[in-house]
Amino acid sequence: MFKKIRSLLLLTHRNSRKKNRLTLIFFTSLILICLYGTNKLQFLLSIDDLIDPDFQTYSSLKKVNDEFNDKNTVLLSIESKVVFKKEFLCGLQSWILNTAQERTDLIRIQSTFGIRQASVEKQKFQFRSFLDLNCLSQTPENDKILESFEKVKKSPWVDILTTQDNFTITVNFIVHDPKNQKYGSIDIHVVDQLKDSFQNFFKDKQILLKGLSLYWGGVTTYQSYLRKAFDQTQFLNGLMFVFSLLIFRLFLGSWKAGILFNLTILISLIISYGIMGFFKVPVDVLTNST
Structure with a gap:
């Protein structure tokens, strides 16, 4: 199994080098499409939005919310x-x-x-x-x-x-x-x-x-603070990119390696969040230490 995966990866790498222009067009298009998908990404702040519809009392809760x-x-x-x-x-x-x-x-x-x-x-x-x-x-x-x-x-x-x-x-x-x-x-x-x-x-x-x-x-005020906490968490994550650049420079003596490493993570995040946006998979900030 491992050999098959290794062979597939080597084949993909070989083909991407042979058809570098096509590879560049493909990944550029993919990133642009996923960037558009991130605009559709939802951030759920309310506990009511996190309850599974299959939960036993979900219908009763929804009825109470709709009634009042x-x-x-x-x-x-x-x-x-x-x-x-x-x-x-x-x-x-x-x-x-x-x-x-x-x-x-x-x-x-x-x-x-x-x-x-x-x-x-x-x-x-x-x-x-x-x-x-x-x-x-x-x-x-x-x-x-x-x-x-x-x-x-x-x-x-x-x-x-x-x-x-x-x-x-x-x-x-x-x-x-x-x-x-x-x-x-x-x-x-x-x-x-x-x-x-x-x-x-x-x-x-x-x-x-x-x-x-x-x-x-009030409930809405509390949830607005949750959103601000999530924004601050994202800001701290952004600082990690800066720290990683410095670490690569100090310990490996290369800015290029740090930039490539961070670009790889950034592209992966864009693709992941873009797919989540298109398939309506929300980000749950209540379970992300915010």
């Missing part, structure tokens, strides 16, 4: 040790409303502003928000804001959309499932876009953010 359609979330939590200023609350509410109108990739937005309480005033039934502020007025309304947060803390939403210890505003963005895109059923770009949108909105109002602590969380 809320597995992709971006959570913004803003905390303050003192009561929020009315100007900041009105600005934040305005940003949320603008975001809801401008972005079509959001299913819905849940926030502390959405907590409502039923009441009857002057024989009229009303369903007002706890944080029902008159943003057209210049009156600070500090007492009303403080009273509103006390009501929230006594509601079932405590520890969900606020906390007992500090004054907290929570905004939860439910993101559409993009379905089998480059990163599977997750859109990682929405996280940075929301962060940039928030910073740009308060760009000229930085004084309102003074003393506030901002935290970004």
Whole structure:
């Protein structure tokens, strides 16, 4: 068996040297085709995308995800040790409303502003928000804001959309499932876009953010960090090419040997990833130490 393989390799090598132009055209075409295939390569970040369809409870999980359609979330939590200023609350509410109108990739937005309480005033039934502020007025309304947060803390939403210890505003963005895109059923770009949108909105109002602590969380946010970790891993792999060149130079005294070695690895990677892209074999970053 070994002799047959050896003979086949020698024959291939001999023919490639005789027909070097044809060999060059073949490998150049193969590399170009595989480079195109790498654009189709998927990077799966979501645990849901990694579950085998033959798994016993897969259909139940898929049914739950389709029914609730809320597995992709971006959570913004803003905390303050003192009561929020009315100007900041009105600005934040305005940003949320603008975001809801401008972005079509959001299913819905849940926030502390959405907590409502039923009441009857002057024989009229009303369903007002706890944080029902008159943003057209210049009156600070500090007492009303403080009273509103006390009501929230006594509601079932405590520890969900606020906390007992500090004054907290929570905004939860439910993101559409993009379905089998480059990163599977997750859109990682929405996280940075929301962060940039928030910073740009308060760009000229930085004084309102003074003393506030901002935290970004949620499933989509976590998976965007996974993608960044994978990019950093790829960067480290790229540095290995540089180190290998130096090693070949130091120990073998040849740059050429190092370049040929790295080119061989690079071509092999392009061909492998290209084939994976064409045959829809995804890269699973969750099992690649990222």
